[in-house]
Amino acid sequence: MTATPLPGTTRPASGSAIRSTARAAILRTYLRVELRRTLRDRRTLVFSLALPPAVFLGVGASADDGTSQVGPETNLMASLLVSIALYGALLTATSGGASVAVERAQGWTRQLRLTPLEPWAYVLVKVLASMAIGAVSVLLTFVVGAFGGAQLPASAWVLCALIAWSGSLVFAAFGLFLGYLLPTESVVKVLGPVLTVLSFAGGLFLPFSDGTVFGDVSRVMPTYGLAELARAPLGGASFEAVAVINVVAWAVIFFAGAVWRFRKDTARV
Template sequence: MSTPPSTPMSARTSSGPVAMTGRYALTSTRMAYRNVRFLILTVALPLLLFLLYANVYQGQDAGDGLSVVAYLMVSMASFGCIGAAINTGARVAIERQVGWNRQLRLTALPGPSYLVAKAIVSMLVTLPALVLVFLAGATIGGVQLSAAQWVGTGLAVWLGLIPFAVLGLVIGFAGTVDSVQPISTITYLGLSVLGGLWFPVEAFPAFLQDVATVTPSYWLADLGRSVLAGQGVPLDAVLILAAWTLGLGAIGVWSYRRSGRRV
């Protein structure tokens, strides 16, 4: 009886960490997209809120060349994407509990590649919320932009989500299966409110306005709205989001190594 030919070990390992990272990220992304409940929860709320606000504020001007609906479109897209990115960390906690994380440590996949792959997955699962809210803005909301403005604004919001993807990993490694979901929910709702995604920061008390300008969600919205209004990419937003990414990345590496000592 013949057996199927096996792939030589050298061929399996010669692809290198970059290729292994890509394959693992692709596999994990497919699994995430199969979780219909997760996708619905991270898309439905921001989309419904946007449609509600668009109906109330249709035709009003927000200043800086932006309509209120366009302003809210960026806010609600950011809100949905933050939730999707952070809540991906729940999957990490589940993998740790069932021992999948321990098994991966025994494979040829390097630790940094695992972290990068998970961050890529977090970024990819944000796309449905971003695309659908923008689509609702272009159709039901009546937001009229050039092709360059749509692409530029979408890319600005999407790339600004990197620190939130890293934050999701930190929560996934630090929390347990029972605690990670409430921690993720409180974190993303808190960042959304404090960052001015639900209400204008100018309406906050003075001390909360100071707190808001420290949050990455505030600068994510500022980045998207600035590009949308044709004001270019604000350097301060880029630098602060980069600082959040580096800081959270360091915590994420420490949390990953610490979780390895517990498995």
């Protein structure tokens, strides 16, 4: 015989429901803490927010044919703007790796393992915090580009910005993966040069011709798919399915690698 709740009363929450509610509350709290910590890092903020617009203005001013048309409503400055905005978003996203390396050295990640916070949730919070700053970086770069001579269709302004920002998810996980993989004193020195090499090798700044050795190699770089997708809205250009496959595959690899290294780093707890 089962007990029936009296009228006007509610059935007590199950243990699993209570645990789920507690985890959600911890996740929200930790996300707020991480965002505040990121906003207090003034050096990273200035570097992430000021560098991309400065590069666009500097390169654009020296480009003699920046106003030349590359599409019905698109000029060369627009293509340059999208590439630099995407690079700025990737640079901002990977900065999360440096904070992870510091937290590892301080033993903070092991302390987190004593909480109900799952490894995937910890990685997710880091990714979201990095992408929040990345959104500001992309927006600021596009605002500067609008006043700096970039011309592209109205829909392309929105689509290119959204793709550049959302695509940085891949490199937010990449920064975390390296942050757990490398020693604390090395991760900051490695992230910048590695990202620059990947950007050039993946054709972010200068696309390679199809059928060439460099063109074939660029297709397997983590930056290739993002660059192709971000530039696709310019003049209504299309992209190949390999670009989507490239983005999804590297996102899975980096996110799984970050979770794996987090579990391994805190296995002694």
